[in-house]
Amino acid sequence: MKPTPTFKIAPLALVLLTGNALAADFSQEELAYMPANTQIELFKSGMISPLDVVKAQKAQYEATNNVVNAVTYQHWDEAEKAAKVAAKRYEDGTYRALEGVTYAVKDEHHDKGWKVTFGSKLHMDDAPMDHADPMVSKLNAEGAIPVIQTTVPELYFSWVTSTDAWGTSRNPWNPDFAVGGSSGGSGAAVAAGYATMATGSDMGGSIRIPASFNGLYGLKPAAFTVPNSMLYAYFSGSGPIARSFEDMVMMYNAMSGQDAQMSVPTVGEQEDLSKEIESLEGMKIAYIGDMGTNPMANYVADGMNDAMEILRKQGATVDVVDFDFDMQMGLLEGVSNLAFSGAMGAPMMDGYEGVTDQMTSYTGKLIQKAIDHREDYDGRAQAKTETEVLRMWTKLSSEVYSQGYDLVIAPTMPTVTVPADYNFITDEPLQEDGHTYDNAVGMMYTLPFNLLGWLPAASVPAGVSPDGVPFGLQIIGKPADTATVVKVAGAYSKGAPKFFTGDLLPKGVK
Numbered sequence: 001m002k003p004t005p006t007f008k009i010a011p012l013a014l015v016l017l018t019g020n021a022l023a024a025d026f027s028q029e030e031l032a033y034m035p036a037n038t039q040i041e042l043f044k045s046g047m048i049s050p051l052d053v054v055k056a057q058k059a060q061y062e063a064t065n066n067v068v069n070a071v072t073y074q075h076w077d078e079a080e081k082a083a084k085v086a087a088k089r090y091e092d093g094t095y096r097a098l099e100g101v102t103y104a105v106k107d108e109h110h111d112k113g114w115k116v117t118f119g120s121k122l123h124m125d126d127a128p129m130d131h132a133d134p135m136v137s138k139l140n141a142e143g144a145i146p147v148i149q150t151t152v153p154e155l156y157f158s159w160v161t162s163t164d165a166w167g168t169s170r171n172p173w174n175p176d177f178a179v180g181g182s183s184g185g186s187g188a189a190v191a192a193g194y195a196t197m198a199t200g201s202d203m204g205g206s207i208r209i210p211a212s213f214n215g216l217y218g219l220k221p222a223a224f225t226v227p228n229s230m231l232y233a234y235f236s237g238s239g240p241i242a243r244s245f246e247d248m249v250m251m252y253n254a255m256s257g258q259d260a261q262m263s264v265p266t267v268g269e270q271e272d273l274s275k276e277i278e279s280l281e282g283m284k285i286a287y288i289g290d291m292g293t294n295p296m297a298n299y300v301a302d303g304m305n306d307a308m309e310i311l312r313k314q315g316a317t318v319d320v321v322d323f324d325f326d327m328q329m330g331l332l333e334g335v336s337n338l339a340f341s342g343a344m345g346a347p348m349m350d351g352y353e354g355v356t357d358q359m360t361s362y363t364g365k366l367i368q369k370a371i372d373h374r375e376d377y378d379g380r381a382q383a384k385t386e387t388e389v390l391r392m393w394t395k396l397s398s399e400v401y402s403q404g405y406d407l408v409i410a411p412t413m414p415t416v417t418v419p420a421d422y423n424f425i426t427d428e429p430l431q432e433d434g435h436t437y438d439n440a441v442g443m444m445y446t447l448p449f450n451l452l453g454w455l456p457a458a459s460v461p462a463g464v465s466p467d468g469v470p471f472g473l474q475i476i477g478k479p480a481d482t483a484t485v486v487k488v489a490g491a492y493s494k495g496a497p498k499f500f501t502g503d504l505l506p507k508g509v510k
Helices: 009-016 028-032 036-045 050-068 075-091 134-139 184-191 208-214 245-255 298-312 331-340 343-353 361-374 379-399 484-493
Strands: 069-074 100-105 146-150 196-204 218-222 237-242 286-288 317-320 408-410 457-463 470-477
Touching: 009 245, 009 457, 028 050, 036 050, 036 245, 050 069, 050 075, 050 100, 050 146, 050 184, 075 146, 134 146, 134 196, 134 245, 134 331, 146 184, 184 196, 184 208, 184 237, 184 408, 184 484, 196 245, 196 379, 208 379, 208 457, 208 470, 218 245, 218 484, 237 343, 245 484, 286 298, 298 317, 298 408, 298 470, 298 484, 317 361, 331 343, 331 379, 408 484, 457 484
Parallel strands: 100 146, 100 196, 286 317, 286 408
Antiparallel strands: 069 146, 196 237, 218 237, 218 457, 408 470, 457 470
């Protein structure tokens, strides 16, 4: 039996553990939002059961998903059966690392027999998958229970989750606003209490953006550390989304490393990152702000100042460093070149030719443009972007990392004041605090670290906008150094906003 990572139990749970509480003493909301590490301790004691949590989260889903709209398919009946098996394992002492902990699954990953729609009407009648995604297999093997599949932008081509196939997903903190993308449904479902954690993937910020919008912890690990069914490129990978730092780490520990299917080789041995976080004494961190792109909204700037102070109180030296990537090409041009000139390009252009008019407008227009200019997406386009990526890395390395800094931090997004159904292809640019933003503003601060995909990056909660929508701080490490990113995220979490506790619960769906 793999040992369960040990974390301190939340204060409420400590009180209850000493008071012989029963599951009835917890409200539906407390059970639905309870952190995984607290759940596990209470499962062990028999004070609550996995079935209690599944039923509470199902009730949350039934009460609010008509507003949030974060779910494609639900698997509550199967989850309740699995929860009963998990309870028996706790009784027998055969429980695994995530026994009985629920998770949501992005409409990209899948269990055997599940349908994947890619957020598209064109795939609604696809056959069920004949195998499980390797990441889902790994999570299930550790006892985690998949309960729902979650919404995505069509073919993952936007940083806002709104499609013709599934409608618009809305932020649990304020339904007028976006949940992010492409793992937007995963972010919203965890924030709304439908699951304890969720799978995500990140090709332009698709884990970090929903984490930012929903007040969550999300990790884009270094390239090739989590197994994937499909090999896109070094700039795309999968990772965890959770309400707490500890839960994010527990999920990453379970999903990372080689899988039995050996689907896409991972790099290096699996590393247990669930260690006690010590102080950041002696660590040097560079805050690089907007990186020379669009300025951030005033409330984000204020939140970044607060975040730097939190890290300083943890012992780190945090310097404000004037840094500009000085991009020689547009971010969308760069990622489009890598995508359409690489592994996903030709099959996508061939497979969707003649049907782009049946797609959500942003996806249809992007793919039709690629089809119309197919000759532009060849080895030369890829080489041009790879040259730009090398220049970006050389600049970041020489101006920041080689100056003695252990890692860098930046806002996750310039603004979270984004309508729930914002279409970055057809809608007018967003404006806030005197700034007019590029339509790709949601990816403005995240996408550079996908182009530099060997750099791990996390998004952690940093504050709340005037409209009640959370925003995040990005923590970006040196190549392949996920451990340092996690160490800093853990130290930061000690002073971070404590969302999902007390009065800091999503109010948009109550």
